[in-house]
Amino acid sequence: MTDRSRPRGADMPPEEFRRHAHAAVDWMADYLANVGELPVLSPVRPGETAAKLPPSAPRHGEAVEDILRDFRDVIVPGVTHWNHPSFFAYFAITGSGPGIIGEMLTAALNTNAMLWRTGPAQTELEERTLDWLRQLMGLPDGLHGTIHDTASISTLIALAAAREAAGLGVREEGLSGRDLPRLRVYASREVHSSIDKAGVTLGIGMQGTRKIDTDGEFRMDPAALEAAIEQDRAAGIRPLAVVATTGTTSTSSIDPVRRIAEVCRRLDVWLHVDAAYGGSAALVPEMRHVLDGAELADSLVVNPHKWMFVPVDCSVLYTRRPDVVRRAFSVVPEYLLTPEGESVTNLMDYGPALGKRFRALKLWMVLRYFGAEGMAERIREHCRLARELARWIGAEPGWEVMAPVPLSLVVFRHRPHGMSDERVDALNERIMAAVNATGRAYLSHTRVNGRVVLRFAIGNLGTTEEHVRDAWKLLREAASAEAASS
Structure with a gap:
């Protein structure tokens, strides 16, 4: 739908901005509450999102309702959700509520x-x-x-x-x-x-x-x-x-x-x-x-x-x-x-x-909202969860932790008895791919001493022991499926 009623040369009127901004904030609040129900790794194929977008910009302005609809229907399905509590790849991060509000205010001030x-x-x-x-x-x-x-x-x-x-x-x-x-x-x-x-x-x-x-x-x-x-x-x-x-x-x-x-x-x-x-x-x-x-x-x-x-x-x-x-x-x-x-x-x-x-605004708001004790409490819990995961891995036959766990990252691999290093590398890559394909967790990999290992980084505010247990279950199930198919 094209909106031809706007005055030429004018910005979005304040009352229209208020209405659409409220709708956007409502969407954001729902997203933060329910992001854990979405597939953490986007299932789209290369080029799929671009194919749904027009090849050129519109000649006339469009209604915000249409733009937000396309955001929901076209953009969000192509998003890998770093704010997901089961995002364990790279270094897990959080766009927290106070930080998001700070980012919104930063955009409004535009300094x-x-x-x-x-x-x-x-x-x-x-x-x-x-x-x-x-x-x-x-x-x-x-x-x-x-x-x-x-x-x-x-x-x-x-x-x-x-x-x-x-x-x-x-x-x-x-x-x-x-x-x-x-x-x-x-x-x-x-x-x-x-x-x-x-x-x-x-x-x-x-x-x-x-x-x-x-x-x-x-x-x-x-x-x-x-x-x-x-x-x-x-x-x-x-x-x-x-x-x-x-x-x-x-x-x-x-x-x-x-x-x-x-x-x-x-x-x-x-x-x-x-x-x-x-x-x-x-x-x-x-x-x-x-x-x-x-x-x-x-x-x-x-x-x-x-x-x-x-x-x-x-x-x-x-x-x-x-x-x-x-x-x-x-x-x-x-x-x-x-x-x-x-x-x-x-x-x-x-x-x-x-x-x-104005990046300091969101940092200032996060530090004030959580406080020194709140920040420490959450980081301390992430480290505890990492140590707990490392304990589970170390106790499971055929699995091994590949590096110390001083912080909230666990580096490990599945290594069945008697399998060559080259086959172990390929096996762990397949296990990671199988877990990521479920949409329930997302892990990444690296090499330690030349060998492929899996990285499990805990750092999202929404991550609980249940999320870690679920991902560990997925890893064991993927390993069992590999053993059954060999």
Whole structure:
């Protein structure tokens, strides 16, 4: 249905907005209440959603009722529901009620706090909220925090600051056409791919990231790190930064950050801590050890959208050296000069983006709604459920846990007696596919020591022990079906 009654050049009238927004909020409330009844992994085939959409935009405006109907009938069936309590793939997340309300208000305000002047409350709320979070995580005074979209960007900014701190003149002279030493970033073999991407973006290249060996619990070996840095320096390679991880993607291993920090201090190398996932656990007082030594880092990233119930996207970068970050990125043309000068924080100075969304609002609302104890209680329960699942797996013949469980991720596989590793790999891939095809749970996989393993990440607010038990039952049923068919 086409709506030709609208005045030309006008926005949606307030009363019409009110009516349709109420309808949308009603849908959202029903969705959050019933998302567990939907298939967690969308069953659509590639191209199926696009085939239901017109090949070009409408010439005339359409009625909101029609748009919302197509949202329900065309878009939602093609959605993989990350807000599902049985979403156990990658790192499970939650778009919580207070966070969603914050996101709605952010869209209504539609602010851009590139400068303090263009977003005074936005700038100061970001500073204050990130100081709250710093305290909740047990980090020391003096850290400067900024919010970005993802850990990939936060890490990119940190490594660009490390490059600036190296005094190579890259800001002014660039990299090309110059006689510069080869640059190196160090991380464990379990490091996230965002480190490689940052190296590609910053001109360090994929080969510029040197992967350091790990111990039996998949943690970086500080002695191997120190030897690698010394070896590279002797070969004329310039070390830029070390990336230590607390909560790796494949195994949730926690690098010995304090010992790594001692190496970085002795050898004068920037230390960045990737706590995108694991840093949230520090909100639980008895789990503060996950960030032991992080107070010595030059920079640290944690993602509230991973395990703090904040809707995607919200990544926090802390640094002890904001002056270096600002030196790496601040570019102030005449049209962005303001009377406040350097007496205020201008968020545009601390990363490549000029525009700054009001992401702090949803984080602020989530922290206020749940409070410190509420956040800790929920994260603590997710870790308990993970340990319980690991216990069930360890007690089941033919199944094995493949890595320690320090947080809320369980890494495991089915391994029937006498089966070759290659056949075990293929078997676990089939088991995962069978479970995911049910629509009742969604798991992902990785490789540990070269072998395929299944990842079961617990982190959604709605996840209960019943959801975990149901997924474990599906896994055993899929394994039994495989055995029966062989």
